Amino acid sequence: MFCEGINHMVQHVYIHQPWEDRIPGVIAWFGMSYQRHNTWFDQSRAWNTYLSRCHFMLQKGLPVTDICYFIGEDAPKMTGILEPGLPDGYDYDFINSDVIMTRLSVNNGLLSLPDGKTYELMVLPPLETMRPEMLKKIRELLIQGARIYGPPPLKSPSLENYPSADEEVHALSKEIWKGLEEKTKIHHAVGKGQLFYGQHLSDVLDKLEVEPDVIVQDTSIRWTHRQTEGTDIYFISNQEARSKEIEISFRIEGKIPEIWDPATGEMYKMAYFKKDAGRITLPLKLDVDGSTFIVFRKGTVKQVIHNVAYTPALETEFNNQINPSNIIYSDNGKILLQTRKEGNYTLVFSDMEKKSLNVSGIPSPPEFEEPWKVRFPANWDTPTDTSFDHLISWSDHQDEGIRHFSGTASYFNQIEIPENMIGPDLDIFLDLGDVMVMAEIIVNGQNLGILWKKPFAIDITRAIHEGFNEIEIRITNTWWNRLVGDEKYPEGFPGSTIAQPRTFTTYKAWKANDDLMLSGLLGPVKFYIEKQYNISKEL
Numbered sequence: 001m002f003c004e005g006i007n008h009m010v011q012h013v014y015i016h017q018p019w020e021d022r023i024p025g026v027i028a029w030f031g032m033s034y035q036r037h038n039t040w041f042d043q044s045r046a047w048n049t050y051l052s053r054c055h056f057m058l059q060k061g062l063p064v065t066d067i068c069y070f071i072g073e074d075a076p077k078m079t080g081i082l083e084p085g086l087p088d089g090y091d092y093d094f095i096n097s098d099v100i101m102t103r104l105s106v107n108n109g110l111l112s113l114p115d116g117k118t119y120e121l122m123v124l125p126p127l128e129t130m131r132p133e134m135l136k137k138i139r140e141l142l143i144q145g146a147r148i149y150g151p152p153p154l155k156s157p158s159l160e161n162y163p164s165a166d167e168e169v170h171a172l173s174k175e176i177w178k179g180l181e182e183k184t185k186i187h188h189a190v191g192k193g194q195l196f197y198g199q200h201l202s203d204v205l206d207k208l209e210v211e212p213d214v215i216v217q218d219t220s221i222r223w224t225h226r227q228t229e230g231t232d233i234y235f236i237s238n239q240e241a242r243s244k245e246i247e248i249s250f251r252i253e254g255k256i257p258e259i260w261d262p263a264t265g266e267m268y269k270m271a272y273f274k275k276d277a278g279r280i281t282l283p284l285k286l287d288v289d290g291s292t293f294i295v296f297r298k299g300t301v302k303q304v305i306h307n308v309a310y311t312p313a314l315e316t317e318f319n320n321q322i323n324p325s326n327i328i329y330s331d332n333g334k335i336l337l338q339t340r341k342e343g344n345y346t347l348v349f350s351d352m353e354k355k356s357l358n359v360s361g362i363p364s365p366p367e368f369e370e371p372w373k374v375r376f377p378a379n380w381d382t383p384t385d386t387s388f389d390h391l392i393s394w395s396d397h398q399d400e401g402i403r404h405f406s407g408t409a410s411y412f413n414q415i416e417i418p419e420n421m422i423g424p425d426l427d428i429f430l431d432l433g434d435v436m437v438m439a440e441i442i443v444n445g446q447n448l449g450i451l452w453k454k455p456f457a458i459d460i461t462r463a464i465h466e467g468f469n470e471i472e473i474r475i476t477n478t479w480w481n482r483l484v485g486d487e488k489y490p491e492g493f494p495g496s497t498i499a500q501p502r503t504f505t506t507y508k509a510w511k512a513n514d515d516l517m518l519s520g521l522l523g524p525v526k527f528y529i530e531k532q533y534n535i536s537k538e539l
Contacts, residue, residue, distance in 0.1 A: 002054055002058055002224060002235055002237065002291075003222035003223060003224045003235065003237055004224075005063065005093075005224065007054075007055060007058035007059050008055050008059070009051055009055070011032060011034045012031045012032065013028060013030070013031035013032070013033070013034070014034050014035055015027065015028060015033065015035045017035055017036055017037050019504075022504040023037045023503060023504065024037045024038065024483075024503065024504075025037045025504065025505065025506070026505075026506045027505050027506060027507050028507060029507055038478075038479070039406050039407050039408065039476055039477065039478055039479055040438055040476045040477075043408075043438045043440060043450050043476050045450070046438075046449065046450035046451070046452050047452050049265075050262050050263050050452075053262040053265065054235070054262050054291075057226075057233055057235070057260070057262070057293055058224070058226065058233075058235060060226055060228045060231075060233060061226045061227050061228025061229070061231070061233070062115065062116060062117050062226060062227060062228070063091070063093070063117070063224065063225065063226050064091065064213060064225040064226060064227050064232075065090075065091040065092050065093045065119065065225075066090045066091065066092070066119065066120045066121065066205070066210055066213065067086065067090060067091075067092040067093075067119060067120065067121050067122075067123060067201070068092065068093045068094070068095040068111065068119040068121075068122050068123070069081075069082060069092055069093070069094050069095065069122075069123045069125070070096075070097075070100065070122060070123065070124050070125055070150075071094050071095070071096050071125065072125040072127050072129070072130075073097050073129065073130060073131055073134060073158075074127065074129060074157050075157075077096070079094055080094045080125060081125070081126075083125070083126050084123070084149075084200065084201050085201070086201065087200070087201050087202040087205065087212070088212065088215075088219075089211075089212025089213055089214050089215050089216075090205070090212055090213060091213060091224065093119070095122070097131075097134055099113070100134065100137055100138075100141075101133070101134065101137055104137075104141065105141075105144070106141055106144035106145045106146050106193075108145075109145045109146075109147070109192075111141065111146050120147065120210045121147050121148070121149060121201075121204065121205065121208065122141075122146065122147070122148045122149070123148075123149045123201070124138075124148065124149065124150025124153075125150070126150075126151060127151075127153065128151075128153055128154045128155060129153055129154075129156060129157035130153035130157070131156050131157065131158055131160075131165070131169075132156060132161075132165050132168040132169055135153060135169055135172045135173065135176075136172065138176070139172065139175075139176050139190070141193065142176065142190035142191055142192075142193035142194075142195060143190060143191030143192065143193060144191065144192060144193065145191070145192035145193050146193045147193060147194045147196070147204075147208055148193065148194075148195055148196070149195075149196040149197060149199075149201065149204055150196075150197055151197055152173035152174075152176070152177040152180055153169055153173055154166075154169065154170060154173065154180070155169055155170070156168075156169050176190055176195065177195065177197075183197075183198065184198055185197070185198035185199055186198055187199070187207075194208075211251050211278070211279070212251065213225055213250070213251045214234070214248065214249070214250060214251070215248070215279075216246055216247070216248040216249070217246070217247070218244065218246050220238065220239045220240045221236065221237070221238060221239070221246060221248070221286075222236075222237045222239055223235060223236050230297070230298055231295060231296065231297050232250075232252055232255065232295070232296040233293060233294075233295050233296075234293065234294045234295075234296075235291065235292075236248070236284065236286065236291060236292055236293075236294060237290075237291040238286035238287065238288070238289060238290050238291065239289070240288075240289070241288050241289055242288055243285070243286065243287050243288050243290070243455070244285075244286055245283060245284070245285045245286075245323075246283070246284050246286065247281060247282070247283055247284075248281070248282060248283075248284050249279050249280070249281040250279060250280050250281075250294070250296070251278065251279060252279065252280045252296045253275065253278045253279065253280065254298065255280070255297055255298055255299065256269055256270075256296065256297060256298075256301060257269070257270045257273055257280060257282055257294055257295070258270065258294070258295045258296070258297065259292055259293070259294060259295075259328075260292070260293040260294075260295050261292055261293075262291065262292070262293060263290075263453065268328045268329070269299075269328060269329040270282060270327070270328060270329075271301070271303070271304060271305055271327045271328055271329045271335045271336075272304075272306075272308065272327040273304060273305075273306075274304075274306050274350075275304075275350075280296070282294075283323070285326075287453075287454060287455055288453075288454040288455065289453070289454065290453075290454075301329070301333070303335055303349055303350065303536060303537055304350040305327050305335065305347055305348070305349060305350075305535075306348045306349065306350050306352075307347075308323045308325065308327065308345060308346070308347055308348075309323075309345070309348075310323045310324065310325070310341075310343055310345055310346075311344045311346075312341065312342075312343040313341075313342040313343040313344075313359075313360065324340065324341040325337050325338060325339040325341075325345060326338045326339070327535075330534075333536075334534050334536045335534070335535050335536045336532055336533065336534060336535070337357065337532070337535045338427075338530055338532050338533075339359055339530065339531060339533075340362065340528050340529060340530045340531070341359070341362075342359050342360050342361075342362055343358075343359055344356060344357070344358050344359070345357040345358075345359060347535060349537065353537065355535065355537070357533060357535060359531065359533070361531075362529055362531045363418075363420050363426070363529055365428075365526065365527035365528050365529050366415050366416060366417060366418075366421070366527055367526075367527070368413050368415060368525060370413060370414065371387045371388060371389045371390075372387060372388045372391065372411045372412065372413050372521070373385065373387050373411070373412040373413070374386050374387065374388055374409055374410070374411050374412075375409060375410045375412070376401075376402070376405060376407075376409045377407060377408070377409070379497075379502070380401060380405060380407065380482075380502065381400070381401035381404075381493040381495070381496050381502070382399065382401035382402050382405055383399065383401070383402075386399075386402070391520075391521055391522055391523040391524070391525070392520070392522070393436065393518045393519055393520055393522060394409075394477070394481070394519040394520040395481060395516035395517065395519055400485070400489075400493055400494055401493055403481070403485070403516065404481045404482050404484065404486075404488075404493070404516070405477075405481060405482065405519070406477055406478065406479045406480065406481050406482035406483070406519075407476065407477070407482075408474050408475065408476040409474070409475055409520070410472055410473070410474045410475075411472070411473040411474075411475065411521050412470070412471070412472055413471050414468055414469065414470055414471065415468070415469050415471060415527070416467065416468050416469070417465065417466055417467065417468075417469055418466070419466050421466075421529060422464075425531055425532045425533070426461075426529055426530070426531055426532070427459055427461045427529070427530045427532070428459070428460055428461050428464060428527060428528075428529055428530075429457055429458065429459050429460065429527065429528050429529075429530065430457065430460045430471070430526075430527055431455065431456070431457040431525070431526045431527070431528060432451070432456040432457065432473065432521060432523065432525050433456065433524045433525055433526070434456070435451065435456040435475065435521060435522065436475075436477055436517065436518045436519045436520060436522060437452075437476060437477050437519070438450060438451065438452045438475070438476045439451045439456055439473055439474065439475055439521070440473070440474040440476075441458050441460070441472075441473060442471075442472040442473075442474070443460050443463035443464060443469060443470070443471055444463050444464065444465070444469055444470050445470070446462075446463040448460060448462075448463055473521055473525075475519075475520050475521050477517070477519035477520065478517065478519075479503070480516070480517050481517055481519060482502070482503055483503055483505065483508075483510050484510050484511075484512065484514050484516060486501035486502060486503045487501075487510060487512040487514075488512040488513075489501075
């Protein structure tokens with residue numbers, strides 16, 4: 001949605017809940033049912049923080065869109081069509097007659113709005129109709145220097161001043177398009193402007209020397225671009241349920257790329273990119289269905305990495321490894337290589353000097369050796385404390401209360417961290433594997449945050465210490481399993497202390513024999529250790 005231009009979401013609906021003892025309570029058959037009795041309501045602050053960061057960034061400045069598609073004047077008209085199709089690497093806006101008539105002008109050859117928004121090209125709709133007033137405005141914009149693509153209109157869509165209006169449209173089109181006989185292609189000057197029709201838009205943009213804003217080979221990558229006060233902001237979205245590493249090129253020069261992660265709030269300058277002919281090209285790692293902001297700000301750096309070649313320490317890893325490192329600038333301007341993989345890294349700097357780095361000595365990550373102790377809240381027909389010898393979905397458990405549990409349960413375990421895993425150049429990450437649906441991480445009593453999307457992994461370095469460390473993982477699922485269970489056992493669960501359902505709703509969309517949803521900590525839960533190297537050259 002953000003890549004379609006939306007920059008503020010409203011959560012619809014939020015339903016008032018008049019009861020404390022009837023949960024989930026009042027629900028509707030429409031909307032997202034976001035309300036305070038949701039199992040995940042308290043944990044949703046992490047998702048809301050992500051949305052807030054995205055809203056903030058996507059409301060900065062103005063969108064960068066090279067093409068505006070005029071939607072036409074026929075009624076009813078809410079939006080337009082992309083005809084001819086938008087070439088890869090460009091973005092667009094739809095524009096209506098009111099904006100064209102009252103706000104659009106030409107400035108330095110660009111179609112311009114009073115707020116500073118500009119367009120390289122306007123595309124007229126594939127229609128035979130246009131009011132004389134609008135066609136006169138199109139002619140005016142062309143004379144002033146606009147570049148416009150489209151077919152000649154032949155008549156007015158309105159009955160106002162009929163039939164003279166149709167005659168006027170016919171005459172104006174004949175003047176602007178230099179005749180109305182059918183032509184394969186049109187490209188000629190009108191005043192200071194240029195009129196096109198019949199070509200591919202990519203050919204027109206090439207003619208106008210308008211390069212693609214973004215070049216990326218993976219068509220599942222979506223993006224949007226905004227600009228404010230010398231800063232360019234790109235939102236990049238991976239539309240596939242798999243992580244990936246891509247090469248992506250931006251129509252930017254003289255600026256330094258930074259990663260701003262809306263999920264974590266982490267921000268850092270990238271030190272691995274190429275500058276060439278008015279473009280910046282860089283490698284980008286994206287999580288499963290992941291998104292990030294790339295922010296370009298003015299600055300100077302003395303050293304940049306142009307290329308990295310990686311040879312794994314183990315030959316068996318060779319075929320499935322690309323470049324597992326992350327290369328960034330530290331706060332004091334040093335170039336840092338961060339990696340969890342041993343092997344040889346050959347680095348090529350922007351001056352073509354090469355540097356070889358042998359990464360070794362990364363400690364083997366610890367492993368959990370004890371069963372997981374799991375604590376469920378009271379009064380939900382589950383054992384308060386139990387243990388899982390191996391991680392499974394609650395819906396696969398033999399206990400009916402656990403199978404149908406909805407809410408938050410806590411997993412407890414302990415891990416021993418030896419001395420060699422503690423150091424200023426080492427970071428330890430906890431990876432939960434699969435989680436259904438949300439996880440909150442507490443290490444040695446320190447709450448490190450909520451994970452609501454893949455990958456369910458978090459840096460725990462600041463909370464751990466040498467010796468034994470206490471790990472608590474609070475897992476929250478949705479209401480579905482308990483609602484199905486209460487439908488299955490309307491007179492109470494087996495062994496329950498009450499002979500009635502524990503849930504109450506004003507609307508039901510489930511049946512007693514509906515499948516249960518996967519829930520809980522599914523794993524595998526692993527640690528991985530990342531080592532950091534200063535790879536800056538001595539200047």
